[in-house]
Amino acid sequence: MKQTWFKLICQKEQLQLLGTLNGGQSFRWKFTEAEGDKKWIGVFSDHVWVLKQTDDCILYQVYGSENSEDFYNKLLSNYFQLNLDLKEKFAEWSSKDPIFEKAASQFYGIRILKQDLVENIFSFICSSNNNISRITGMVEKLAKFYGEKICELEDQTYYSFPKIDSLADDKVESVLKKEGFGYRAKYINQSAKIIMQEGGEKWLDDLKKLPYEESKSKLMTLTGIGPKVADCICLMSLGHLGTIPIDTHVYQIARKFYMPHLPKRKTVTAKIYKDIGDHFRELYGPLAGWAHTVLFCADLKKFQTDEN
DNA sequence: CAGGTC
DNA sequence: CCTGG
Numbered sequence: 650m651k652q653t654w655f656k657l658i659c660q661k662e663q664l665q666l667l668g669t670l671n672g673g674q675s676f677r678w679k680f681t682e683a684e685g686d687k688k689w690i691g692v693f694s695d696h697v698w699v700l701k702q703t704d705d706c707i708l709y710q711v712y713g714s715e716n717s718e719d720f721y722n723k724l725l726s727n728y729f730q731l732n733l734d735l736k737e738k739f740a741e742w743s744s745k746d747p748i749f750e751k752a753a754s755q756f757y758g759i760r761i762l763k764q765d766l767v768e769n770i771f772s773f774i775c776s777s778n779n780n781i782s783r784i785t786g787m788v789e790k791l792a793k794f795y796g797e798k799i800c801e802l803e804d805q806t807y808y809s810f811p812k813i814d815s816l817a818d819d820k821v822e823s824v825l826k827k828e829g830f831g832y833r834a835k836y837i838n839q840s841a842k843i844i845m846q847e848g849g850e851k852w853l854d855d856l857k858k859l860p861y862e863e864s865k866s867k868l869m870t871l872t873g874i875g876p877k878v879a880d881c882i883c884l885m886s887l888g889h890l891g892t893i894p895i896d897t898h899v900y901q902i903a904r905k906f907y908m909p910h911l912p913k914r915k916t917v918t919a920k921i922y923k924d925i926g927d928h929f930r931e932l933y934g935p936l937a938g939w940a941h942t943v944l945f946c947a948d949l950k951k952f953q954t955d956e957n
Numbered sequence: 958c959a960g961g962t963c
Numbered sequence: 964c965c966t967g968g
Contacts, residue, residue: 673960777961783967784960831965836962875962896960916961945960 652699652710655718657725659707663735665758666702672946673781674762674885676772676788677810690802692792693765694724697799697807712800712807730763742933742940748906749933749940752947759943762885766853768810769886774836774873776881790828791816791837813849816841836873843871861889876922884938892938893926899941900925902948 666689670678678691689700696713711721726732735758743750768788775787788810795811815821816837825834844852856864864887868879880894893899895917903925904911911921926937933940 773960778959778964779961780959780967826965829966832962833965873962877961881960894960897958898960915958 652712654708654710655721657707657709657722658705659731661702661704662757663731664707664729664760665756666700668756668759668946669729669762672759672942675764676781676785692799692807692809693728695799695809697802712802728763729760735760738936738939746932749944752944756943756947759946761890761939761942763888764885765810766857766882766886767813769882770840770868770871770874771816771837773878773881774840775830775833777833777873777878787830787833794824813841813844817845833873840871840873857887861892864889876919890936890938891930893929893941895922895925899945902944903928
């Protein structure tokens with residue numbers, strides 16, 4: 650059966666799929682290229698999406714339900730937060746920071762994804778002291794073992810991200826340990842149990858309503874979630890766009906280009922964490938987390954040789 | 958040592 | 964501390 654191609658009007662300057670989907674925000678997108686045909690395949694909102702980009706629109710297919718273009722456009726628009734005019738913001742951040750201006754000329758259209766809260770919590774528990782390729786494999790395993798099958802496509806089976814109750818099952822820790830999750834197996838299972846115990850869906854809904862500092866503290870009551878991971882979740886799932894997660898990479902960039910007085914350490918201390926965050930919030934303002942994500946993408950090695 | 962946390 | 968490059 651042939652799947653319909655839908656169309657979402659969106660200028661290339663407003664959204665760059667490469668930097669946005671491959672920048673380490675989500676671990677569920679794969680890029681494929683066959684005979685010059687470039688596509689992104691990924692999962693969000695319990696659907697499988699195939700995306701193609703042209704100069705003025707996103708062409709896409711959806712698997713997982715039968716619905717209207719208007720309905721799907723709204724899901725995409727929400728996921729990419731297209732209500733925010735990025736050209737305007739880039740101009741503003743560029744005027745405040747020449748380093749940003751230089752990075753922005755090459756890395757336009759990088760957006761913060763509005764990601765599902767549960768998926769983000771467990772994906773970023775996997776991220777600590779880990780590398781992107783292993784994190785990706787772990788997230789895929791979580792979906793395969795505990796999610797629901799959505800569809801098969803080009804020899805691949807796609808699954809939704811699991812519900813919390815399925816991750817709270819007593820057997821989960823030993824299964825994940827056997828699957829190579831290491832010490833994160835326990836964090837995942839325990840965090841799921843805590844969320845269920847504290848009210849499940851209600852705990853999650855409350856989290857979305859709280860101001861930044863309180864939602865961060867609440868997230869840190871889970872296991873495997875410290876300041877950095879909590880900030881990732883605040884930035885990417887709770888809409889706190891001023892939040893700047895400080896990992897070793899961001900710390901290196903900050904020390905190299907912005908704050909040469911910072912001491913050289915192998916781990917980011919609480920004071921360094923706060924100083925860097927404050928510096929960038931002072932520089933960029935209320936959407937500092939978004940601006941920092943653009944800088945971070947620009948510095949990733951994999952983009953340095955890519956003409957896109 | 959890898960996008961930290963206990 | 965788990966595990967993989």
